Every structure is written in structure tokens, then in C-alpha cells.
Amino acid sequence: MTDEETMYPDYNYSDYILPEYEAELCHKEEVVKFGSMIIPVFFTIVVVLSCIGNILVLVILALYESLKSLTNIFILNLALSDLLFTFGLPFWASYYIWGWTFGDGGCKAVKFLFYVGFYSSVLFLTLMTIQRYMAVVHPLSDWEKCRGFSVAPFIIWILSGAVSLPNSLYSKVTHYFDNTYCEYDSVKVKFGIVYFQNAFFFIAFLIMGFCCARMLWSITKSQTNEKHKTVKLTFVIALMFFIGWAPYNIVMFLNTLTDQNIKPFTDCELSIRLDYAYHTCRTLAFSNCCLNPLFYIFVDVKFRNHLKMILQKIFK
Numbered sequence: 232m233t234d235e236e237t238m239y240p241d242y243n244y245s246d247y248i249l250p251e252y253e254a255e256l257c258h259k260e261e262v263v264k265f266g267s268m269i270i271p272v273f274f275t276i277v278v279v280l281s282c283i284g285n286i287l288v289l290v291i292l293a294l295y296e297s298l299k300s301l302t303n304i305f306i307l308n309l310a311l312s313d314l315l316f317t318f319g320l321p322f323w324a325s326y327y328i329w330g331w332t333f334g335d336g337g338c339k340a341v342k343f344l345f346y347v348g349f350y351s352s353v354l355f356l357t358l359m360t361i362q363r364y365m366a367v368v369h370p371l372s373d374w375e376k377c378r379g380f381s382v383a384p385f386i387i388w389i390l391s392g393a394v395s396l397p398n399s400l401y402s403k404v405t406h407y408f409d410n411t412y413c414e415y416d417s418v419k420v421k422f423g424i425v426y427f428q429n430a431f432f433f434i435a436f437l438i439m440g441f442c443c444a445r446m447l448w449s450i451t452k453s454q455t456n457e458k459h460k461t462v463k464l465t466f467v468i469a470l471m472f473f474i475g476w477a478p479y480n481i482v483m484f485l486n487t488l489t490d491q492n493i494k495p496f497t498d499c500e501l502s503i504r505l506d507y508a509y510h511t512c513r514t515l516a517f518s519n520c521c522l523n524p525l526f527y528i529f530v531d532v533k534f535r536n537h538l539k540m541i542l543q544k545i546f547k
Contacts, residue, residue, distance in 0.1 A: 305362065331412050346398045353472075429483065436477070439469045475522075
């Protein structure tokens with residue numbers, strides 16, 4: 232099943248018959264129950280933690296850090312991307328319980344903002360990795376003075392909006408079995424969006440992987456520990472990004488093989504296992520938006536000290 236199809240909370244899977252096994256019903260009531268019980272609770276926790284953490288990051292940057300630094304600019308925009316991504320989670324949590332209740336306009340708007348947050352966070356993280364790579368591997372270059380990097384955030388937001396448009400324009404509200412769903416116009420559109428998202432993730436991962444590998448090589452040859460301190464945060468964020476999103480993208484791709492009736496993915500037991508894996512990987516990937524602030528605090532000493540100062544003022 233694809234991204235949106237597994238989100239249907241009340242779909243009667245006892246009526247679903249796999250094409251290659253017409254005599255055998257593929258019962259998925261337990262999968263649906265698992266999703267409708269676990270996902271809303273988990274999304275609620277992620278929303279609360281993400282809002283608190285990312286707003287604190289914005290406050291720390293505004294009060295204590297210089298926004299003339301490229302690193303701080305990227306962190307600020309990454310926090311905004313995470314907040315935008317978080318904005319869609321309450322709607323999807325509601326979706327698992329009651330179906331889609333926000334109308335056709337709400338379907339298009341939520342999907343657009345949701346994917347703008349996703350694509351922009353990947354792009355800002357990739358650019359932040361490149362920025363650290365240049366600072367460590369090519370420290371004597373004047374690349375940071377290039378005018379292109381000063382307008383990079385605006386380009387990223389425009390590009391993220393452009394690639395998110397198909398998710399919005401080709402979405403609609405449909406009705407099945409007395410329930411309402413927010414889904415894509417056709418199966419071909421779903422496949423296209425899934426394949427594009429996988430390719431987008433793969434390219435971003437290759438770029439970040441190359442930059443991190445070169446930085447590690449440079450650090451091992453360096454006689455000082457200073458460079459290690461400057462890239463530790465980038466390493467941790469990039470690593471957790473891969474751990475969170477790689478399994479989710481793989482499972483999404485495998486689910487498209489089920490939709491295309493490709494053996495052995497038409498097997499009922501395998502299809503059910505993929506659905507459970509999808510729910511698990513989805514929660515892991517979506518939790519990434521609330522983890523970045525924790526990395527800033529526990530990995531970066533300056534952020535940790537700034538947080539202590541804020542908490543002391545609040546509870547003084």
C-alpha cells in the first residue's frame with residue numbers, strides 16, 4: 232500500500248482481495264487498529280516536543296547568537312522547516328481516527344505545507360553539511376563571501392514550494408465505504424511522487440555522505456581538535472536524518488511494488504508485514520522534526536549554556 236492508502240483509518244480490509252489470491256481474503260483489521268491507536272498518540276507527542284524544542288531554538292538564535300553566521304542562518308531555517316512539517320501532523324493524527332474532515336481545500340493546503348516542510352528541511356540540512364565541508368576541507372577559500380549563499384534560503388524555500396505543488400494540485404477528497412480520505416488523483420500520480428521523493432532523498436544522502444566522509448578524512452589528518460568540535464553537530468544531525476528517513480523511503484518503495492501486483496509482494500502475509508513496517512518507519516521518520524533541537528542542546532555547548540540561561544530567567 233502507498234503513503235496515503237495506509238492512512239485510511241476505517242477502511243474495511245476484510246473486503247480487500249489480492250488479485251493473485253481471489254479465493255483468500257487478506258484481513259488487515261489488526262493493522263488498521265494498530266495505526267489508529269498508536270499513530271495519533273505518537274504524533275501528538277512529536278508535535279508537543281517539536282513545538283517546544285524548535286521555538287526554543289529560534290529564541291536562542293534571536294537572543295544570543297549572531298544571524299550573520301551562515302551556520303546559524305541554516306539552523307534557523309531548519310527549525311522553521313521542522314515547525315512547518317510539524318504543522319501537518321495534527322491533521323494526519325485526526326485522519327487516523329475520524330478520516331479526513333477538513334474538506335478539499337484543507338487536503339490540498341495541509342499536503343502543500345507538510346511537503347514544503349519536508350523538502351526544505353532536507354535541502355537546508357544538505358546545504359548546512361556542504362557549508363561545514365567547505366569550512367573544514369577548504370578553510371582558506373572565500374566561498375562564504377559568495378553572494379549566492381546569502382540568497383540560498385530564499386532559493387530553497389521557492390524550490391521547496393515548487394516541488395511540493397504536485398502533492399497539493401493532484402490531491403483530492405474522496406469517499407469510500409462511508410469514509411472520507413485525502414488522497415492523490417490516480418495511482419500513477421502516487422507512484423510518481425513516491426519515486427521522486429526516493430530519488431530526492433537518495434541524491435541528498437549521497438551529497439551529505441560524501442561531505443561527511445571528506446570531513447572525517449580531513450579531521451583524522453588534523454593536529455587540532457578544534458575542527459572536530461565544529462562538525463560534530465552536523466555529523467549527528469546528518470546521521471540521524473539517514474537513520475530516520477532511509478527505512479521509511481525503502482518501505483514506501485516496496486509498497487508501490489505491492490500496488491503493482493509484483494510477486495512476491497502480492498502475498499497477503501508479506502503485505503501485512505510491510506504495513507506494520509510502514510507504520511513503524513513512518514513514526515521514526517516523522518520524529519526527526521523534534522530530535523534536531525535535542526541534538527543542538529546535547530551536542531553544542533553554546534546552545535546548552537544559552538538554554539540554561541533561559542531556564543534560570545524563567546524559574547528565577
